[in-house]
Amino acid sequence: MAEELPPLDLARPEIGPEEERLVLEVLRSGRLSLGPMLERFERDFAAWLGVEDAVAVSSGTAALHLGVRALGWGHGDEVVLSPFTFVASANCLLYAGVKPVFADIDPVGLNLDPAAAEAAVSEATVGLLPIDIFGQPADLPAFERIAAKRSLGILQDSCQALGAIDSEGRKVGSRGNVATFAFYANKQMTTGEGGMIIPADAAMAEVLRSERNQGRAIDMDWLDHDRVGFNYRMSDVTAAIGVAQVARLDELLAGRARAARLYLDRLGPLTAAAGGVGIELPAADEPPARRSWFVFPVRLPEGADRDGVIRALGEQGIPAKAYLPSIHLFPHLTGFGYREGQFPVAESVAARSLALPFHAGLDEGDVDRVASALGAALAAG
Ligand SMILES: Cc1ncc(COP(=O)(O)O)c(C=O)c1O
Known part of the structure; x- marks a missing residue:
């Protein structure tokens, strides 16, 4: 369906x-x-x-x-x-x-x-x-x-x-x-x-x-x-x-924040804290600091098959992107002596990050659809 x-x-x-x-x-x-x-x-x-x-x-x-x-x-x-x-x-x-x-x-x-x-x-x-x-x-x-x-x-x-x-x-x-x-x-x-x-x-x-x-x-x-x-x-x-x-x-920012809240709500059950498949969500705001929602990135659990998840979501009309790579490993920067293993936190996050569909026009149905497809893809993998 x-x-x-x-x-x-x-x-x-x-x-x-x-x-x-x-x-x-x-x-x-x-x-x-x-x-x-x-x-x-x-x-x-x-x-x-x-x-x-x-x-x-x-x-x-x-x-x-x-x-x-x-x-x-x-x-x-x-x-x-x-x-x-x-x-x-x-x-x-x-x-x-x-x-x-x-x-x-x-x-x-x-x-x-x-x-x-x-x-x-x-x-x-x-x-x-x-x-x-x-x-x-x-x-x-x-x-x-x-x-x-x-x-x-x-x-x-x-x-x-x-x-x-x-x-x-x-x-x-x-x-x-x-x-x-x-x-x-x-x-x-x-x-x-x-x-x-x-x-x-x-x-x-x-x-x-x-x-x-x-x-x-x-x-x-x-x-x-x-x-x-x-x-x-x-x-x-x-x-x-x-x-x-x-x-x-202000209205554009509020629209994106609303879409992000829908995601936080629907993806909450997939976190380890909620007994789910173990995704990590974007850090919560610590007031007065406040994120401006540009993308909605989640981190997959260690060892998850990210390419497989991207494929499974794609088959259901849900685009997702491995986002972002750690740029010290690009050929034009490794020339400075940078190598794998040098920045373990950045490299681990880069290997597990996934950007989900995100814009101010997302509605509850869209977000439900992404959340259930992501949960199913991770449970299957
Ligand atoms: C962190 C960061 N810096 C710089 C840029 C470059 O902006 P532009 O694509 O407008 O040249 C981008 C674009 O996405 C970005 O994400």
């Missing part, structure tokens, strides 16, 4: 009439790039986050790259980060010739463990790159203490965590560190492709706006350049989607 149900989406953006209206407004205006919609998106986003300024760029990866440059990190430098992340967190360092130095994660929040990070700091270390993985806020107060003690910079990769609240009750990305967000179609809010960088001050914002625009200061002619730059511009068409999404960001 389950086979007759339509397949579920692994992720799905929420696009409504206001997104359509604003995109059309831009298309009809003739100002498709570097126009007023881009400025409006930056203003609205900064206001929502509670920061002075925000600089929109073409992707989260572009935001990270400009962030690395803004902090002055370069050849010979080392930056400490978690290996349990999306590869762009490390690639942005490689672009600048910086060595990514990995340290293990804490087994509950799955973010960089502050003690492990501090132990990885060397003479060459210039910064920390905390990532809020799966929307779980990293321990910024601890990283800020380490950074102050060791004179390090901080670049926050909050690409998965727009809307999360940290352990001091502050919105992730609003602490005054350079912080980055991403708006790919599976994110809490989307612009299709896009990113945002929160500058540390007005001087940095000016450089970021120049570097995203081929190294042109704001008052310079199109063919005038006074620094190395990139084409990391976000178009006004894209920014229009962003304006509409920020206007209902």
Whole structure:
């Protein structure tokens, strides 16, 4: 009977009439790039986050790259980060010739463990790159203490965590560190492709706006350049989607939190504590800290056949993804000497993580369907 149900989406953006209206407004205006919609998106986003300024760029990866440059990190430098992340967190360092130095994660929040990070700091270390993985806020107060003690910079990769609240009750990305967000179609809010960088001050914002625009200061002619730059511009068409999404960001976040609560409720019986097959659920919030729900990841019990589970779910129209790998084992990073067994917590979590279908449109029936198929697949395996 389950086979007759339509397949579920692994992720799905929420696009409504206001997104359509604003995109059309831009298309009809003739100002498709570097126009007023881009400025409006930056203003609205900064206001929502509670920061002075925000600089929109073409992707989260572009935001990270400009962030690395803004902090002055370069050849010979080392930056400490978690290996349990999306590869762009490390690639942005490689672009600048910086060595990514990995340290293990804490087994509950799955973010960089502050003690492990501090132990990885060397003479060459210039910064920390905390990532809020799966929307779980990293321990910024601890990283800020380490950074102050060791004179390090901080670049926050909050690409998965727009809307999360940290352990001091502050919105992730609003602490005054350079912080980055991403708006790919599976994110809490989307612009299709896009990113945002929160500058540390007005001087940095000016450089970021120049570097995203081929190294042109704001008052310079199109063919005038006074620094190395990139084409990391976000178009006004894209920014229009962003304006509409920020206007209902609280609602989008609430919709995802509602879907997550359904999962927590329906999957609870599958945990070891409830006498179930032994899956592990995302860590519970410790107020005032609050996760922003980006994906819904579970960890399968040690020894479970994850590929078999993915196949069994797929046969019932339920997409699921092994998510995330530990990136220190990718060939372009093993060249730094990283090897299997080096970060046991990250590697164990990476081997057992499974992302289930997740978006704000999931209803109780969808979640019941996933929960019973997951339970059955694990019981059979
Ligand atoms: C942790 C993390 N950092 C960076 C990025 C890069 O963002 P983008 O895909 O917009 O370049 C992503 C994207 O998923 C991410 O998850």
